[in-house]
Amino acid sequence: MFSKLSEKDFLVLRGPFESGRQAPVSLGGAMILGIFGQALMVFLSIFIGNYSILPFTDKLVAIHLWITIIIVGLTILYSFPYFYKNHQKSQYLLSIFMIHNLGTFSWFVLPLLTMGAKLPENYVLEHVMTYIYITLGIGVILFIVTCIRFYILLMKGKYRKGSSRDRLRGKFEGKINMASIGAGSIGVVASVQYLMRNVDFMDYEVLFIVVLGLLIFYTMIFILPEQLVILYCKYRFKSFNFRPSGKYLTLIPLQETDKDEKNA
Numbered sequence: 001m002f003s004k005l006s007e008k009d010f011l012v013l014r015g016p017f018e019s020g021r022q023a024p025v026s027l028g029g030a031m032i033l034g035i036f037g038q039a040l041m042v043f044l045s046i047f048i049g050n051y052s053i054l055p056f057t058d059k060l061v062a063i064h065l066w067i068t069i070i071i072v073g074l075t076i077l078y079s080f081p082y083f084y085k086n087h088q089k090s091q092y093l094l095s096i097f098m099i100h101n102l103g104t105f106s107w108f109v110l111p112l113l114t115m116g117a118k119l120p121e122n123y124v125l126e127h128v129m130t131y132i133y134i135t136l137g138i139g140v141i142l143f144i145v146t147c148i149r150f151y152i153l154l155m156k157g158k159y160r161k162g163s164s165r166d167r168l169r170g171k172f173e174g175k176i177n178m179a180s181i182g183a184g185s186i187g188v189v190a191s192v193q194y195l196m197r198n199v200d201f202m203d204y205e206v207l208f209i210v211v212l213g214l215l216i217f218y219t220m221i222f223i224l225p226e227q228l229v230i231l232y233c234k235y236r237f238k239s240f241n242f243r244p245s246g247k248y249l250t251l252i253p254l255q256e257t258d259k260d261e262k263n264a
Contacts, residue, residue: 002154002232007255009154010233011161013226014240017251024084024242024249027095031075034098038068041106045113052116054128064109071098085244089234096227104220108135111206111213118206135214139221147225154229 016022042065049061075098078084078091115128153159233240242249 005154007237007239008160009157010159010229010237012159013230013233017240024088024091027091028079028084031095031098032079034102035072035075037102038072038098038106041102041110042068045106045109048110048113048117052113053119053121054112054116055125057113057116060109060113064105067101067105071101085249088241089231092231092234096231100220100224103216107213107216111210114206114209118203135217139218142218143221143224146222150225150229
């Protein structure tokens with residue numbers, strides 16, 4: 001899909017590597033901190049799951065637990081210099097799994113279990129399942145629309161270095177945040193409205209957790225396409241990676257872009 005695009009079409013996405021914010025060492029440190037966040041979310045899901053009456057609670061908590069254990073184990077492995085220096089692409093892929101386990105999956109599970117803990121004994125499972133379908137359906141639509149929008153911007157050269165989009169990166173990122181909040185709000189309204197109309201248990205505590213969880217859930221889905229494109233760039237272009245030799249890793253210089261400028 002991106003075969004017609006060259007290195008220069010993705011250079012704005014190289015910014016986090018140029019600044020060092022997503023250098024292997026920095027990324028590894030952030031992932032270590034993420035271990036504690038994931039552990040907290042698993043603890044909350046197990047604790048709240050003890051009170052949930054949803055029939056799939058045990059499976060949901062078990063899946064959450066084992067996914068977290070695997071990610072945490074790999075994160076510890078990638079904390080050693082040999083791994084984060086020589087396997088930068090897989091480290092970035094692991095960071096995507098970690099971020100979305102912490103932000104996307106955890107914040108989908110936690111509100112669901114909270115609802116299960118507050119449901120009356122005569123609740124209708126069909127209503128809960130419909131809520132899940134609505135929430136996931138909106139998430140899929142948001143992901144597809146965001147991917148299409150991102151692709152169009154790339155094809156228009158909006159992520160080239162020196163473009164108007166690059167110069168106004170600060171404002172552009174602000175617009176992205178507003179767009180994600182707006183898109184997430186639509187999903188939140190649709191999901192919460194369905195619950196309030198069909199399930200008579202929505203006190204303020206549950207409502208707050210559901211709204212917060214859905215906002216985080218949809219926002220994380222919104223940023224996923226950019227993360228996947230950066231991962232693609234790390235596999236396709238050497239310049240999105242760091243030289244593994246030496247104590248201090250250095251970003252590999254631009255390849256195709258430098259050649260184009262010399263030929264020009």
